[in-house]
Amino acid sequence: MAFDLTLRQLRYFVAAAQTGQFSMAAANEHVSQSAITNAVLALEGALGTKLFERLPQGVALTPDGQDFHNHARRVLDAARDAMHEPRFRSHxxxxxxxxxxxxxxxxxxxxxxxxxxxxxxxxxxxxxxxxxxxxxxxxxxxxxxxxxxxxxxxxxxxxxxxxxxxxxxRRQLWVAPTHPLAQQHTVSLKDIAAHPYIMITVDEGEHSTMRYWHKKRIEPNIAFRTSSMEALRGLVAHGFGVTVLSDMVFRPWSLEGKRIEARPVHDVIPHMxxxxxxxxxxxxxxxxxxxxxxxxxxxxx
Incomplete structure (x- = not known):
């Protein structure tokens, strides 16, 4: 059966993926929450797969959702560039x-x-x-x-x-699928502090991380420090610890092909x-x- 994909559906899907909450996506797009929900359901029905895992505190992309998100962003970017060209293009x-x-x-x-x-x-x-x-x-x-x-x-x-x-x-918890924190309904910084933490040091990562930990008067249990994002992914994916990093640098796999999942953190953490x-x-x-x-x-x- 043919499916008429619209840019509006892609935009609502991307908004939900970026915020991790249908309600926040609706507020950002100035529409009702049902508009976001219906767009996502229509996409899932057409694709025959789940794009989001529904969690008590929001939603998280499934592996198929992550792949579709990459495609959706490219389509929206191309449309935005096409609108940009008549006003600014100078060959x-x-x-x-x-x-x-x-x-x-x-x-x-x-x-x-x-x-x-x-x-x-x-x-x-x-x-x-x-x-x-x-x-x-x-x-x-x-x-x-x-x-x-x-x-x-x-x-x-x-x-x-x-x-x-x-x-x-948005900053979220990165965790291996088998890690105990991946099984919890909600995760706080206090919960994370009970487990080994992998600290990224590049681009002032440790300084920016510790600012919001100290604001909560909690100390992470730092097990490893590394300036390598790929080393961090590998350590997280193999269950050596967890980390909190931004969606901008998130990838659902380590170099070895081990799965990494992202989970919202209950505490208010500043966006990068x-x-x-x-x-x-x-x-x-x-x-x-x-x-x-x-x-x-x-x-x-």
Whole structure:
């Protein structure tokens, strides 16, 4: 039987996937919760598979849901880019956009956006630099680079720059399917503290993590520290511990093919925010301005 897929259904599905709650997705999309529920049910019926696991505190993507989420995002991104082109596209704009990015955004966020930008502006080249956040701030302030893409949630003095949040990414528990915490109906930081914790150290990961743990006056039981995201995935997938990280860097498998699941945390944990910074008051070059406006538009700003 034919199924007429709509962009609205994809948008509602992606909103539910990103928030982990149908009610919050409905609020973000300014529709009723039943609109979100009906869209998801229609997609599940057409695909013949469950896209979400229904949990007491929300929903979590199934493996099939994760795969479909990747496809849905690409479709929505392509539609957004098509709407962007008539107003901003300049086939013959030439020059160089100078960008600096930190490890996490360079590895898990920026490449796909840069590829989409290049499809719109094929003659603009990138001077792309991998730097730590403090060095990015210095390079932007000095005019060495036009735009820095960083974890804004780690910045102490963001107000000295022009800035734009590009993505707010929910933090969730990462856990092996057989781990005791994966079987609980609700999980709190206090529950997590009773188990070995894998701490990521790259991109100021430990500092940003400990801020919200200390706010709750709880200490995680840190068993391992690592700067390698893939090492962390492997340790979690094999049951050596758990971690709390953002959806932006989540992948449901380790390199060895072992399953990893994400679970909402009951406590209020701040989202990770990634975004752009530029020198306040500076006049950006044409290519840099094109990139700045494209990223704002592509990320829904």
């Amino acid at each position: 013959d704009m030439r020059g160089v956009a100078r960008i600096a990015a930190s490890y996490t955004v360079l590895g898990y966020f920026l490449p796909e956006l840069l590829a989409r930008f290049r499809a719109t502006y094929p003659f603009i080249d990138f001077d792309l630099r991998d730097m730590e956040r403090p060095q990015i701030e210095e390079a932007v302030a000095s005019g060495e680079v036009d735009i820095g893409v960083v974890l804004l949630s780690n910045m102490q003095r963001a107000s000295r720059f022009g800035s734009q949040v590009l993505i707010r990414s 925010e990634a975004g752009m910074i530029w020198r306040k008051g500076a006049t950006l070059s044409g290519p840099a301005t094109a990139l700045q406006q494209f990223l704002i538009h592509a990320c829904g700003g």
